[in-house]
Amino acid sequence: MTNNRRMLVLRAVVEDYIRSQEPVGSSSITRGHDLGVSPATVRNDMAALEDEGYLVQPHTSAGRIPTEKGYRYFVDKLATVVPLSAAQRRGIDTFLSGSVSLEDTLQRAARLLSGITGQVAVVASPSLARSALRRLEIVPLAAGVLLVVVITDTGRVAQRSVSQPDAPDADCVARLSDAINGQCQGMSLEQAGARIAEIAASPSFADDGAQGLGATLAQVFTDMASQEQAGGLYMAGASKLAQRPAVDIADLAPLFDALEEQVVLMKLMTSLSEVSSQAGGVSVAIGSETHTPGLLHASVVTSGYGKSSGGEANAAKGSEPVAFVGSIGPTHMDYVTTMAAVRAVARYLTGFMNREEHGESA
Incomplete structure (x- = not known):
């Protein structure tokens, strides 16, 4: 997609749909975004975006909503990982610095991330491997x-x-x-x-x-x-996700089933954390990209934390994370906030790992 205005229209549709979970029409786009064009022009752009597979019209008379392809383009090209404010970073430091052990830190990290996003948070403890x-x-x-x-x-x-x-x-x-x-x-x-x-x-x-x-x-x-997946999983936020407005209950049952399959979840999120191909070292898998049936209507945002070590044999792996932190929610999640929160928590945990490595108090 090369049309710059059309790209801005797509971003406006995604942002408005994430905020309202209601189909977005051309009139609301022109009212809420300074695009400098008429509703008719926006309508033509939205029709073109639908033809290209970025948007879909759920009902004939309704506006349009993003497709999986639309979300992917939004995450790759349009969304930016905005750093948290100094106050937010201090809040994370204050909440996590009160922990008394690695396990306590990871449990607190899961609760904190869930509280920020209103979604399921998953934090893995470092694998012994x-x-x-x-x-x-x-x-x-x-x-x-x-x-x-x-x-x-x-x-x-x-x-x-x-x-x-x-x-x-x-x-x-x-x-x-x-x-x-x-x-x-x-x-x-x-x-x-x-x-x-x-x-x-x-x-x-x-x-x-x-x-x-x-x-x-x-x-x-x-x-x-040999226990590559020896680290445990710390989860929080399933009840928060179930209480969110506009979340289809029919989509939650398979998602909760997927959360029970911890081996599958570990494999998926470990793989994502190693890729870190998106901005800020945060990876996102949307719907079918997760290759997990229970997550077809969900997105997974993941970042690795820490850094593997272990001499010459692991020198080539030196940049790989020791574990991951991630958030799981509906495909219409607030990607900007979720990506920023996941990255911030991952960075805190990396700092914690560095202190542990040097024997310092957290």
């Missing part, structure tokens, strides 16, 4: 049973109890822990797993019976690293 080792602790629980505590640079804390009947003495366990923390800090969990096996097999531990424990720890790290 994209986290790097900050510290390992090994705690004896009982004879032959050890608790392995892995603390990552993203703030995740993962625990596994392991049975190790031939565990070495406490002094050897402490020395092995120190060696692992000294040599593996900053490595991805996959890298650390491989290195741990080498450390335990080194001459320094040859006579201490550490090889068995080293093999167990290496397997624990490998298992954790």
Whole structure:
């Protein structure tokens, strides 16, 4: 679409329909927008936009509403991600800075985003596969049973109890822990797993019976690293979405079913957060673009947060996010507000991850 005036007419229709959820006519466009042309000219432009698939006329005598193609053009070409005001940013900082842990921060982020948009907010916790080792602790629980505590640079804390009947003495366990923390800090969990096996097999531990424990720890790290979707999902706002005016209840049932399919949702939103092809690092999937039957009448706005780390093996992935934050709502959602809010929350969480990585208090 190359006609500049026609582009402005499309933007006016989308903005008015988002605000009113009523079909938009040419007269209301000329009254509400300074286009400098007559209603007849606008009417001709709207007819052309309908022929091109950007608008549709639900009833013969009614105005027009945007199609999925119209929303896509609006998001790609017309919508701009307007930064939040200083007061709004301070509000986000104040609300989220009171959290006491990573989990609390992510729960608060979901509630905050839902409150801003009036839609479903989804926040994923960082996957272990994209986290790097900050510290390992090994705690004896009982004879032959050890608790392995892995603390990552993203703030995740993962625990596994392991049975190790031939565990070495406490002094050897402490020395092995120190060696692992000294040599593996900053490595991805996959890298650390491989290195741990080498450390335990080194001459320094040859006579201490550490090889068995080293093999167990290496397997624990490998298992954790394979859990690409290990991070949990924090959701909020389903009731807000159901209470919104002009939301078709018939469209909500499949949407809520889709929200129950967390594996599908994780895959979709992780993929979107990695693309970040839209302005401001925010990705939008509209209707059929989600490839999810329950979201055919919904849009998903997503941004990644944090940054994967883990040495040379992950150098090519260094710009990938460790997790995502997103909003799900009807296709007639307020894209400008939603995109700005998602980006702002993602940026806060990225800052939080950076503080976690450097061991600073949030």
